[in-house]
Amino acid sequence: xxxxxxxxxxxxxxxxxxxxxxxxxxxxxxxxxxxxxxxxxxxxxxxxxxxxxxxxxxxxxxxxxxxxxxxxxxxxxxxxxxxxxxxxxxxxxxxxxxxxxxxxxxxxxxxxxxxxxxxxxxxxxxxxxxxxxxxxxxxxxxxxxxxxxxxxxxxxxxxxxxxxxxxxxxxxxxxxxxxxxxxxxxxxxxxxxxxxxxxxxxxxxxxxxxxxxxxxxxxxxxxxxxxxxxxxxxxxxxxxxxxxxxxxxxxxxxxxxxxxxxxxxxxxxxxxxxxxxxxxxxxxxxxxxxxxxxxxxxxxxxxxxxxxxxxxxxxxxxxxxxxxxxxxxxxxxxxxxxxxxxxxxxxxxxxxxxxxxxxxxx
Numbered sequence: 001x002x003x004x005x006x007x008x009x010x011x012x013x014x015x016x017x018x019x020x021x022x023x024x025x026x027x028x029x030x031x032x033x034x035x036x037x038x039x040x041x042x043x044x045x046x047x048x049x050x051x052x053x054x055x056x057x058x059x060x061x062x063x064x065x066x067x068x069x070x071x072x073x074x075x076x077x078x079x080x081x082x083x084x085x086x087x088x089x090x091x092x093x094x095x096x097x098x099x100x101x102x103x104x105x106x107x108x109x110x111x112x113x114x115x116x117x118x119x120x121x122x123x124x125x126x127x128x129x130x131x132x133x134x135x136x137x138x139x140x141x142x143x144x145x146x147x148x149x150x151x152x153x154x155x156x157x158x159x160x161x162x163x164x165x166x167x168x169x170x171x172x173x174x175x176x177x178x179x180x181x182x183x184x185x186x187x188x189x190x191x192x193x194x195x196x197x198x199x200x201x202x203x204x205x206x207x208x209x210x211x212x213x214x215x216x217x218x219x220x221x222x223x224x225x226x227x228x229x230x231x232x233x234x235x236x237x238x239x240x241x242x243x244x245x246x247x248x249x250x251x252x253x254x255x256x257x258x259x260x261x262x263x264x265x266x267x268x269x270x271x272x273x274x275x276x277x278x279x280x281x282x283x284x285x286x287x288x289x290x291x292x293x294x295x296x297x298x299x300x301x302x303x304x305x306x307x308x309x310x311x312x313x314x315x316x317x318x319x320x321x322x323x324x325x326x327x328x329x330x331x332x333x334x335x336x337x338x339x340x341x342x343x344x345x346x347x348x349x350x351x352x353x354x355x356x357x358x359x360x361x362x
Contacts, residue, residue, distance in 0.1 A: 032093070034303075034335060034337035035335070035337060038288075038291055038337075040092055040093050040293060040334050041259070042095075042097075042098070042291050042293070043086065043089045043096070043098070043293050043295065044100055044295070045082060045097060045100065045295045046101050046294070046296050047077075047082070047100070047101060047104045048102040048103065048104060048107045049070055049296075050070050050101070050102050051101060051102045051106070052103055052106060052132075053103065053129050053131070054164070056165060056195070057163075057193050057222055060165070061165050076297050076298060077297065079109075079112060081299065081317055081318075082113060082117075085295060085317070086117055086120060089330060092327060092330055092334070095121075096123040097117060097122045097123070097124050097125070098126065098127060099113070099127070101297075102297070103128060103131075106132070111143040123147075124146050125145070125146055125148065125149065126149070127148070128151070128176075129150070129168075129173070130151065130173035131166075131176070133148065133150065133173075133175075134175045134176045134178075134179040137176065137179040137182070137185060138183045140185065145185060147185050147186065147187070147188070147189070149190070150176065151190075152170070152174075152177075152190050153192055154170070154202035155205045155206060156170070156202070160173075162198060162199075163199055177215065187214050189215070189216045189218055190216070191220055192218065192220060193220045194221065194222060195235050196222070196235050196236065197235070200237050203219060203237075203246065204249060207276060210274070211250065211273045212273045217277070219239070219276070219277070221238065221280050222236050236282050238282075239265065242278055243278060246276065250271070250273070252269060252276070254266065255267060255275060260289055260291070262289075263279050264279050265277060265279070292305075293334065294360040295313070295360075296360045298314055299312065299313045299314025300360075301313050303333065303334070303337045305360070311333050313330070
């Protein structure tokens with residue numbers, strides 16, 4: 001899928017490998033800051049690389065088909081390994097953890113992992129396509145989950161199925177959103193990827209539907225994540241166009257971010273009917289504020305959604321590293337980070353080796 005930088009303990013790994021990083025990292029030395037002065041605040045954990053949808057912007061069926069080699073069970077991080085790694089991240093300043101995938105609700109007994117992570121002093125959230133949410137929402141809330149984000153790209157079944165390549169009806173996802181709200185996982189955030197020529201007509205439909213409900217719709221520019229979704233700049237509906245469409249019917253005004261590095265630009269309805277968000281990583285790159293790391297299903301650590309390479313934390317843990325070494329490893333990776341892909345991208349930027357979003361989480 002991509003080249004992985006080995007992090008084997010006590011073994012030379014060459015220039016840029018794990019030994020070279022650890023040699024420069026004498027100790028955590030407080031919350032790490034990367035080479036561009038960005039602190040570590042968010043961790044996204046992919047708990048499975050599998051999904052029950054085949055969204056055109058993430059897991060197109062012509063690539064992720066019946067014969068696609070998904071990870072075997074023994075390659076996945078155990079819940080205990082995830083919890084141990086999460087504790088190390090929290091010790092380095094992480095304040096928010098998001099469980100993702102693939103589709104995280106496909107991971108058996110994921111609420112047990114939620115309960116383990118809920119013991120940490122973090123804002124614990126989960127992103128889902130919503131198909132299984134109605135049956136899982138109460139157990140997730142009881143386990144300690146704080147909120148959910150649900151992907152929903154249209155309200156009409158035809159468009160929804162065209163974007164998600166799924167037989168799941170919209171009503172099933174809406175039922176999941178309601179169940180999450182009733183379970184206390186609110187406000188629910190609804191993520192909408194907008195692709196020109198496919199679902200831009202759904203922008204106002206979704207804004208109207210969720211106005212006044214307390215839920216927050218976030219419209220996302222179609223991004224060049226991974227190497228398989230056929231991304232073209234012409235497919236992007238810009239955040240400014242999205243805001244113009246909504247604002248023409250429902251006047252908007254900007255709101256300050258909840259915290260530095262928040263991915264969504266926040267806007268509220270002037271009449272007090274709630275707020276929306278736009279995520280504009282294509283037309284208004286926000287790399288300068290990025291505070292996120294991503295942990296893949298099999299324990300590879302990535303410093304950017306658009307990364308080519310990862311660092312093997314699973315090998316470190318299963319190789320017998322103690323907690324102090326694990327913390328030094330994470331700190332060393334973050335301190336050497338210089339990612340700012342979205343600020344540098346062009347239409348001609350090579351994409352052949354880029355890791356897929358379903359592997360490291362959105």
